[in-house]
Amino acid sequence: MYYESFLFTRSQRRDFTAFIRPKDLTNREVSTIASALNYVQAGDLANLTADWPSLYCFPIGAYVLLLRHYDSGRKHAGREIGIIEGIAVRRTQVRHFALALPHILAHADELLSVAATVIDLEAQTIETSPEREWLELEAADIPSAAFVTEFVTRQADERLFLPFNETGRSMLLATLSDRRFPSLYFGFGTNADVLTRLLDASVDVDIVSFFNTTQPAFRNRATNAKSGNIDGYESAQNIRPRKEPPSRKSDAPAASDNGEKGYNKKQPNVAVPTPARRRTGDFRAAHHDTEPDRPTTPLTPREMKRQLEREAAARSASGEISPRSQRGLIYRLLRWLKGS
Structure with missing residues (x-):
């Protein structure tokens, strides 16, 4: 190889x-x-x-x-x-x-x-x-586990969700070491948005671990609803190892940065495409079922505009706000952001 x-x-x-x-x-x-x-x-x-x-x-x-x-x-x-x-x-x-x-x-x-x-x-x-x-x-020879035997029979319709800790990593290794398991594809330590973007590009996985997943389970591929529990893995290893972050060195932002965050900005070497239309059966259901509300990073004006447009469109579709009022709301917000 x-x-x-x-x-x-x-x-x-x-x-x-x-x-x-x-x-x-x-x-x-x-x-x-x-x-x-x-x-x-x-x-x-x-x-x-x-x-x-x-x-x-x-x-x-x-x-x-x-x-x-x-x-x-x-x-x-x-x-x-x-x-x-x-x-x-x-x-x-x-x-x-x-x-x-x-x-x-x-x-x-x-x-x-x-x-x-x-x-x-x-x-x-x-x-x-x-x-x-x-x-x-x-x-290394890893003994066959009962949950792998069950997953082999469920794999066509379900995914295996694992906790993001040492227990989950051991279960991941046990699954991949079992010759009866025909797939190799997984995301260990991720979230629903990442896997949905990959799914939009026809990249799918069979084993999933979200950052806040704490208990192993089976989930339906189409709905992401929990379809079965896996008992016997609530060990002392259920604590995710953490390490003090190293001293950080801030890079000076380029003059053309304009305050945008992340990789979705001007990229002379690699162009990041606009995410494709979301498919049905993405990972959102599992994400919301397992992940509690928590504060997110501050949004830039552009990100805030996009979020408000999505929320306004949803309210318009449900009859809560008219398209004209929707545009007016966004216009007033943009004027406020520009003046602040």
Whole structure:
């Protein structure tokens, strides 16, 4: 089996950039990944570290990607800068990848750490990853678990939801190590918006862990309603490991920044597309069923305008407000924002 590496992030000199990329991964596919992960809230990203990152495995283009996402410890315009790094295996070699995946995942700190190989990010040029040969290694023998047996029979209609903690990670490894489980695709440490954006790009996963998921369960693929509990996994490991964040260094915002946050701004190297129309059966139901209300990061005027337009459109559809009043409300708000 051969694999290629990738590293997507931003520096002081460059906006979000694919510094190291697989040879046949297109700009559009990089943009799909960046656009989706941009929906991780700043508070959640700040809690992700190289020792405890989000983990994803999914197919896109010519590859199957195994990546991790975490806070770099740097900031730009007051917002955390994320690192997206990992390996890409061509779909033609997915059978070999399936055998290697449990071992790679168990040693992700070493095998997926691409940023650690870059001496100076500011001096890093854009490069194409070489193909490297994977030396076949046997993964540790993990006993078969009863919940995996049940999931194999449910997988066609249901997804497996796991807690985002050590217990959930152990269950993820147990599932991927079981030869009866035919899929490799998961999002461990994520939210509904990220997975919905990926689903809009026809990228689906079978195993899910939201940031605030605390109990394992099965959920219906179409409705995301809980369809079954998994008992016996309320262990002492049910506490998510946390680490004191490193000292942060703020990048000076560019003159053309205009206060916009995140990666959805001018990107000379990679263009982030506008999210596609939401599909039915997305991850919203599961998200709202498991995630309590909480404060979000401050919205920019543009983001506030879009949110108000969506809310006004919903009220108009339900007969609560007329389209004319809707436009007037938005106009008055924009005048107020412009004057403030």
